[in-house]
Each structure stands twice: as structure tokens, then as C-alpha cells.
Amino acid sequence: MPKSERDYLLELWTKNVCPHCGKAIPEGRRVGTGDKSKGGFCSLDCYTRYYEQELKERARRVAGLAERHRKS
Ligand SMILES: [Zn+2]
Structure with missing residues (x-):
């Protein structure tokens, strides 16, 4: 996993935003491996779909989300 994607995932984790659909994650409903960098x-649907995507596609999408939430 490229360093940037990992950083963005950590950033979105902190902001409680889903890296796949960009929605806020309801309290206590986070789905994942428990590894913040993942x-x-x-x-579970978002988790599965996210990891079905090609790496390049994922990194671009996650970077876009992180950028959007940085501005708001
Ligand atoms: Zn989602």
C-alpha cells in the first residue's frame, strides 16, 4: 500500500468518514480489520467494495475524500 493511501485512510478514520462512500460513520458502527491504516x-458492503477496487482507483478516491473533508 502506498504511503499516501495509508495516510489518507488514517485521516478519514480520525474524522470518522467512510473512505468508500464518504459518509459519516455512525458511532460504534465502524467496520474494518481494526487496523487503522487499513x-x-x-x-461491510463499503469495506468489501473498497477492497475490490484497483489500488490506483482507491488511492485517488480516498485522496479526494480526505481533501474534501480537509476543506470543510
Ligand atoms: Zn460507506
């Missing part, structure tokens, strides 16, 4: 998701 991300936390709002549902």
Missing part, C-alpha cells in the same frame, strides 16, 4: 468503513 481504514474504517460505515458498512
Whole structure:
């Protein structure tokens, strides 16, 4: 995993935002491996779909989300 994707996933974890759909994750509902650098998701569906994507596609999407939430 490229360093940047890992950093973005950590950032979104901190902000409680799902890296796949960009929605806020409801309290106590985070889905993931428990490893922050692998991300936390709002549902098992998002988790599965996220990891079905090609690495390049994922990194771009996550970077976009992190950027959007940095501005808001
Ligand atoms: Zn989601």
C-alpha cells in the first residue's frame, strides 16, 4: 500500500468518514480489520467494495475524500 493511501485512510478514520462512500460513520458502527491504516468503513458492503477496487482507483478516491473533508 502506498504511503499516501495509508495516510489518507488514517485521516478519514480520525474524522470518522467512510473512505468508500464518504459518509459519516455512525458511532460504534465502524467496520474494518481494526487496523487503522487499513481504514474504517460505515458498512461491510463499503469495506468489501473498497477492497475490490484497483489500488490506483482507491488511492485517488480516498485522496479526494480526505481533501474534501480537509476543506470543510
Ligand atoms: Zn460507506
